[in-house]
Amino acid sequence: MESAKRIPFNKPFIAGKELYYIARAVLGGHLSGGGYYTRRCHDWIENRLGCLRAFLTHSCTDSLEMAAVLCNIQPGDEVIMPSFTFVSTANAFVLRGAIPVFIDIKPDTLNMDEKRIGTAVGPRSRAIVPVHYAGVGCAMEEIMDIAQRYDLLVIEDAAQGFCNAYQGRFLGTIGHLGCLSFHETKNIITGEGGALLVNDARFVERAEIIWEKGTDRSKFRKGEVDKYTWVDMGSSFSPSELVGAFLYAQLELEKEINETRSKLYRRYLDLLRPLERRGLLKLPLKNETSGCIGHIFHILTQSTDERAGLISYLQKHDIHAVFHYVPLHSSPAGRKYGRTCGDMSVTNDVSDRLLRLPIYYEMADSDVMRVSETIYRFYGLPFGGV
Numbered sequence: 001m002e003s004a005k006r007i008p009f010n011k012p013f014i015a016g017k018e019l020y021y022i023a024r025a026v027l028g029g030h031l032s033g034g035g036y037y038t039r040r041c042h043d044w045i046e047n048r049l050g051c052l053r054a055f056l057t058h059s060c061t062d063s064l065e066m067a068a069v070l071c072n073i074q075p076g077d078e079v080i081m082p083s084f085t086f087v088s089t090a091n092a093f094v095l096r097g098a099i100p101v102f103i104d105i106k107p108d109t110l111n112m113d114e115k116r117i118g119t120a121v122g123p124r125s126r127a128i129v130p131v132h133y134a135g136v137g138c139a140m141e142e143i144m145d146i147a148q149r150y151d152l153l154v155i156e157d158a159a160q161g162f163c164n165a166y167q168g169r170f171l172g173t174i175g176h177l178g179c180l181s182f183h184e185t186k187n188i189i190t191g192e193g194g195a196l197l198v199n200d201a202r203f204v205e206r207a208e209i210i211w212e213k214g215t216d217r218s219k220f221r222k223g224e225v226d227k228y229t230w231v232d233m234g235s236s237f238s239p240s241e242l243v244g245a246f247l248y249a250q251l252e253l254e255k256e257i258n259e260t261r262s263k264l265y266r267r268y269l270d271l272l273r274p275l276e277r278r279g280l281l282k283l284p285l286k287n288e289t290s291g292c293i294g295h296i297f298h299i300l301t302q303s304t305d306e307r308a309g310l311i312s313y314l315q316k317h318d319i320h321a322v323f324h325y326v327p328l329h330s331s332p333a334g335r336k337y338g339r340t341c342g343d344m345s346v347t348n349d350v351s352d353r354l355l356r357l358p359i360y361y362e363m364a365d366s367d368v369m370r371v372s373e374t375i376y377r378f379y380g381l382p383f384g385g386v
Contacts, residue, residue, distance in 0.1 A: 006318040007367050011360045012184045012191065015253045021245035033238030034212075037245040041195075044251045048163070049170040051178065051197040053204050055211045056244060057237045060159040060181035060194035064092035066237050067155045067177045067196060069210055070203055071127055073098045080120045081129040081157075082112040083329040083340070084347045089131055089157050090328055090338060098126070100338035102329040104346050108285045110354075111138040113346075114146065120341040121150050130175070131157040134296035136287045137166025140174045147175075155179065158197075162188055163254055164293045171290075176200040182247060187258055187295055187361075190247045193239060210234040257361055261294030264359050264368055268297045271372035271384075280379050297359045304352045311355065313378045319371055320358060327351050 025037055038056055045054035057063045073079065075097025081089055083102035090100040103116040110133040117128060128147055130138035140156075147154045154175030161171035162180050172178025177200070182193035198207050208218040214234025219225045250257065269283060276283045282300035301307040307323060314321050327347045328334040357371055373383040 007320065007358050007363075007371060008360070009320040009322050009356070009358050010185045011362055012189060013361045015257055015361065016249045017252070018246045018249040021249050022242055025241040025245040028241075031241045033236075033240060035241040035244065037241050037248050038238070040248050041244050041251060044248065045180075045195060045197070048251075048254070049173050049197065051170075051173045051199050052201060053198040053207060055196045055198070055207060055237065056239055056247070057194040057196055057211075058239050058243075059088075059183065059192050060157070060179050061088040061092065062237050063179035063181075063194040063196040064088055064155070064157065065095060066207070066210055066235075067179060068092045068096045068098070069233060069235075070177065070196075070207055071153050071155065073126060076124055077126040078122060078124045079127045079129055080117055080125060080152075080341075082131050082347070083327040083334070083344060084110060084133070084325055084351060085131040085157065085328065086159070086325060087328065087331075087333070088159075089129055090334065093127075093129075094333075094337045099124070100328065100334070101125070102327075102334070102338055102340045102344070103342060104344050105133075105350065107346050107350070109133065109136050109138070109287060110350060111136065112143075114139040114142040116342055117143065117146050118150075121146075121152070125150065125152055127153040127155055129155050129157055131159075132161040132164075132166075132171050134284065134298065135161035135164045135171070135290070135293045137161065137164070137171055137290040139289075140166050140169075144174065153177070156197075159183075159194075160186070160295050161293070162186065163258055164291050164295075167289050172197045173199055177203065182250075187261055187293055188247070188250045188254055190239075190243045190250070193243050193247060196237075206232065211237050213237075258293045260361055261359060262292045263294070264363055264365075265292060265294035265297050267365060267368045268357065268359070268372065271369065272299065272375065274384070275375065275379065275381075278381075281375075294359060297357045298354050299357065300350065300353045301355060302353070307353055307355050310375070310378050314371070314374055317374050319374055321371075322356050323351075323354055324356065325351060 158172035159181035
């Protein structure tokens with residue numbers, strides 16, 4: 001029986017005191033960056049994740065761009081990253097004149113294949129950017145070993161992995177720098193938002209300057225100088241107090257939000273497992289080194305045409321599912337600004353067959369069942385009867 005309710009791919013939400021804190025920020029008379037709620041968010045992230053410093057930004061894109069400046073990326077430098085990622089991962093370094101060097105991913109985690117990093121290292125290599133796809137940690141122990149061997153910096157793109165861990169350490173806190181996202185599609189949201197995590201002490205002071213538009217304003221606030229002035233390059237990376245207020249309310253409920261999504265994720269696994277056993281689709285593999293925060297639930301269909309048919313079938317039944325990514329190495333800008341190292345067969349194959357199913361904080365168990373039942377009907381099978 002059809003339901004009139006449309007199941008969106010994603011839905012922004014209010015979890016707790018977001019609107020109350022926004023009102024308090026307005027009434028408190030400080031709405032520009034660096035105020036009370038921004039500081040509370042910084043403290044919360046630093047204490048929860050164990051990083052040296054955290055800096056809220058307008059987006060994870062901003063965090064990546066700030067990291068590129070902080071690492072002094074220069075024209076002609078090379079930065080090693082997966083092709084299976086969002087454009088911001090590459091754009092942040094292209095804006096500095098650097099060359100993204102794309103490598104293939106692993107078929108299990110869909111993260112960069114660490115065994116391919118060594119062959120991508122050249123005389124102009126400056127950094128490695130692991131992308132923790134779906135919040136599952138890359139092989140960070142091996143990546144950090146490679147970085148040390150070749151004297152490279154590691155900038156974690158942990159946009160999808162906030163508060164998930166790899167071998168007991170939070171994603172974004174293992175590399176020299178980490179970048180987070182609070183985009184409305186993420187688990188913890190502000191609409192648009194992000195944070196830069198600094199894990200290496202040598203970057204802390206300059207990160208403050210870059211975040212403060214290239215000034216030593218932070219020293220002025222601490223009473224260390226009698227005035228502040230322009231001392232380095234920087235930009236307007238700090239978001240307004242409205243963003244900080246909204247985010248702080250979500251941070252207070254982080255464990256509840258992540259656990260809610262994890263339950264939805266596990267429910268999908270249970271309901272769709274019979275289809276995988278039948279060989280009709282492939283589910284995400286369990287990863288022993290990372291936890292589950294339920295950020296993305298994806299399936300792999302047998303072909304691109306089958307995926308298109310399933311998307312259309314779900315849409316006809318008021319269910320919105322999406323696919324990603326167009327591999328960066330095959331995109332117009334990727335061919336112009338970057339280069340590929342080695343075979344990209346896994347990236348090409350996955351991008352042709354991957355489908356993301358709806359998952360969001362306010363999604364009900366009955367919604368997961370409806371999505372799953374619709375997929376069963378697409379394959380012409382009774383729900384739960386395989």
